[in-house]
Amino acid sequence: MAQSTREIKRRIKGIGSTKQITKAMELVSSAKMRKRRIMLDKTRPYYNTVLENIKEVLENVNVNHTLLKQREVKNALYIIINGDKGLAGGYNSNINRLIHKKFKNDKDSISLITVGAKSKDFFKGRDYNIIESFVGISEDPKFTDAKKIGNLAMELFKKEEVDEINVVYTDFITTLSYKPTILKLLPSEKIKKEDSGPTTIVDFEPTPEEVLEFLIPKYIESSIFGALIEASTSEQAARMTAMSAATDNANDIIDELNMEYNRARQSAITIELSEIVAGAEALK
Template sequence: MASAKEIKTKIASVKNTQKITSAMEMVAASKMRRAQERMAASRPYAENMRKVIGHVAQGTLEYKHPYLEVRDAKRVGYIVVATDRGLCGGLNVNLFKKVVSDVKKWKEQGADVEFCPIGARSVQFFKSFGGEVSAHASGLGDAPKLADLIGTVRVMLKAYNEGKLDRLYIVFNKFVNTMTQTPVIEQLLPLPKSDEEVASYPWDYIYEPDPKEVLDLLLTRYVESQVYQGVVENIASEQAARMVAMKAATDNAGEMIDDLQLVYNKARQAAITQELSEIVSGAAAV
């Protein structure tokens, strides 16, 4: 058994760690509220944008935009959104497992794959995983701006426009609630059609000034908005996962302190018993 002094030192060390995890839990809770507000503010725009584009994709269009054309999938691109920092439980691991599983299916069909990681952990993962990385972004902070993502997104859009990509997906953690964050893979290009029922006869929108000009701008903005929404959802998920992980670490530290305190008391009691035994033995010898 370790000496009482060693156990006492260990208890002090665990208490210091507990203070750190407790502070990190409170910081994550504060950041999570702000991240949720940003996510809630942008989510209606992103969802309505998706509905409008899905409706456009079902029309009999005068101008068929390249983003609406379905091509044979010979090359697939993934924009993978992960965190910049760790200590958030299995959030990133579950996301990467989902990506690897989906990539495996495409490779079995003979398609090549390339990646665009967003977030330091995503960049680090794909360096070790292998595969072609076309562009990357990291260090976006807790309040990312669309301008920080446009350059990275445009690289993937340019590859799609040039025919170097036939499918484009975004992968991120969708915030459900504080305890639940679900990794999802959503198709960006070609544009997914809406599930809503539309008229069976041919129809189209009336565009001003010109369908090409309007759709070029609208569909590019659509892709950018979906990537931005994925990033803010992922940040809210990160803070929630970190808060839960740090709370679990704080609770575990408390249990460990209780166990060590019990061991310390036993060691101290054994030392006192031994001292008394030695005193009694000495007295008896005299």
């Protein structure tokens, strides 16, 4: 019985050490999530401004831009944004399953740009066509990262190697709510010319074509950057939630082990007292 109490104490100590790690990870993820939410609030107005400017140009002039061409979709590009690390509940697997379920029987119809080691490893192991992989940027993305990804995607679209561009990410709603999302970037209904009735005469400097040449890449880059920030915020929220649940589970296990330890000690003491009483009776 003494051996049993020692074993229980070792288990309590081990789970206590794990609890310290999960609690620390919870606090770190909470701090990172707050920073990402601040960044998220800053990126959304920029994205909306660029989008409205594109619409304004298209409403007033008829421009046939390379990046706005509609064509038959033979090969679609999917930019998949995921994490580099685990321990975030179902965050990584939700995105991976979303695409794999959709295209597992039609892999030749898509090409991938993966962001995050988890997506890279998942789709590489299932023989998808990965054009480029970006790792080490998922937790703290920069606009330069979005620009690199966007430039690569637009170049593929211009060369007609892909016929549409989509970004797949986790949309942050609240700390406890986030969902996998597929956003079509090109050709997109969001930047489609709107029928707003009679148009006003607007002069564009230098020309409408050159204005769009500047705005459309900014739209792609800001959309990708926004998706990176949404995904990063969701990842930290998912990890914070997962680590909080792990800490709570550790507390529950420690409570149960403490009760088991006390019962073992009580049983050992009872046995010892019984042996003492039996010995005393034998001496009478």
